[in-house]
Amino acid sequence: MYLFSADFFMHLADRLHGPMSMRFFLQPVVAIALGIKDGIKDAKAGTPPFIYDLVFKPQNRQSQLKSALKTLLKPIIIAIVLDAIVQFMMFRFVWPGAAIIVGVFIMGLPYALARGISNRIMTGVLERRKA
Numbered sequence: 001m002y003l004f005s006a007d008f009f010m011h012l013a014d015r016l017h018g019p020m021s022m023r024f025f026l027q028p029v030v031a032i033a034l035g036i037k038d039g040i041k042d043a044k045a046g047t048p049p050f051i052y053d054l055v056f057k058p059q060n061r062q063s064q065l066k067s068a069l070k071t072l073l074k075p076i077i078i079a080i081v082l083d084a085i086v087q088f089m090m091f092r093f094v095w096p097g098a099a100i101i102v103g104v105f106i107m108g109l110p111y112a113l114a115r116g117i118s119n120r121i122m123t124g125v126l127e128r129r130k131a
Helices: 006-017 023-045 050-056 058-091 096-130
Strands: none
Touching: 006 058, 006 096, 023 050, 023 058, 023 096, 050 058, 050 096, 058 096
């Protein structure tokens, strides 16, 4: 099993310094920008922060995931394809599962954190304006 093996982590470290390594900076920046946009929209709609809502409000989980997927589908696909290209360039082989994990992680984590944090900040700003 390649996923989460020593080879997986060694290859991941190699990708950080290999061709197109700038994507490990640019793609999370894009994800953060998208998360901020959605977090502000959530705050204006009165929706709780994204991760909190996912974990503690199962009734909202489906709509939150649908919203995140709508925003992130194309960027995640691009991240997966870019990782597959880099794998082929570096190792002459593509592990699809690894490309999916890297693509989702590179876009999903920064997006979720930025969406929740920007929601918290914007909620505070909106509350101060009301007071």
